[in-house]
Amino acid sequence: MTLQFGLRVPTVGAPRDTAAYAARVEAAGFDFMWVPDTPLLAGRWRDVYMHLGAAAERTARLRLGPGVTNPLTRHPLTTASAIATLDDASGGRADLVAGTGFSSAYIIGRKAATLAGMREATTLWRGLLGGRPTDPGGSETVLDPAYGHVPILLAATGPRMLALAGEIADGVLIHVGAAPEAVAWALERIDAGMAAAGRSREDVRRIVVVTACIDDDRARAIDHMRPCAAGLCRHRHADVFFPGIEIPARPADYAEPYPDLGHAVDWDEAKRVTAYVPDAAVEACVALGSADEVAERARALAALDIDAIWWRDEATWTRPDRLMERLSAEVMPRFRAG
Secondary structure, eight states, rough: OOEEEEEEOOOOSSSHHOOOOOOOHHTOOEEEEEEEOTGGGGTOOOOOHHHHHHHHHHHOEEEEEEEBBOTSSHHHHHHHHHHHHHHHHHHHHEEEOOOOOHHGGGGGGGOOOOOOHHHHHHHHHHHTTTTTTSSSSSBBOOOEEEEEEEEOOEOOOOOOHHHHHHHOSSSSEEESSOOOHHHHHHHHHHHHHHHHHOGGGGEEEEEEEEEEOOOOOOHHHHHHHHHHHHHHHTTTTHHSSSSOOOOOOOOTOOOOOOOOGOOOOOHHHHHTTTTTTHHHHHHSSSEESSHHHHHHHHHHHHTTTEEEEEOOOSSSSSHHHHHHHHIIIITHHHHHHO
């Protein structure tokens, strides 16, 4: 199977702006475009489905979906309705991509969804979209017509969520950084979940989140992407994500940028407070440097038997113009020649 490529595009500007941008993403050769769903992040992001619906009207081939939604800020029934509507608007190009909602949960004063909650939500989506009588907790609902063709993909980082996704989802969005050793570790957990459910390789798509910066000045790229590595450094499985690299503890005077490290409004401040993260850690979990170097990282990941890469840059409040253009012109053609 040919490796597919997707792009993360935040909900900045008006829906018509996202629609015009989606047309560019499609023309650039990407296969899918997913849009984050963290409502009113820092008061700046807007509704994901308004943006996706507008994008559907300006594209013909590009698959579209939230990247990612969650079962906390939207009831799963509401999400099922939105995804069915997006599928109608796009002529069958909708993807339902969901995770535990960490960045969304803290905004409403809640913890991320549990594994049990993710299983329950996925079961509800599977029943509703499949056209089966489903009780979301109040009264029975049957979606007519059915949308069983809409894939349900689960984002996963930790071993239990990776295994659960392998067990119940149509695809797994693997968010463990871009080190091939880390991705191989994640795939083993997914395979274990698939084996427990008696599923085959063809039953589950494997998509890797790759944060990237194509810049011929490697030192500048490392410095710019340091906060992206710092976020993964906090995870309990950081030793897996950064193989052979010792990650120092956060300084005592560390102060979280607003609204959080991964979505800092002031990126220079995020770089300042994460200066303790070693260069090697950034190089391990981010695909960076020249187009040749980024393509080589993509090849190493593709060799692990994945189906797609979902590319993203560090930006939260701007669209990934430079990354999109350089991936399209200098990286993607190497995987599609002939």
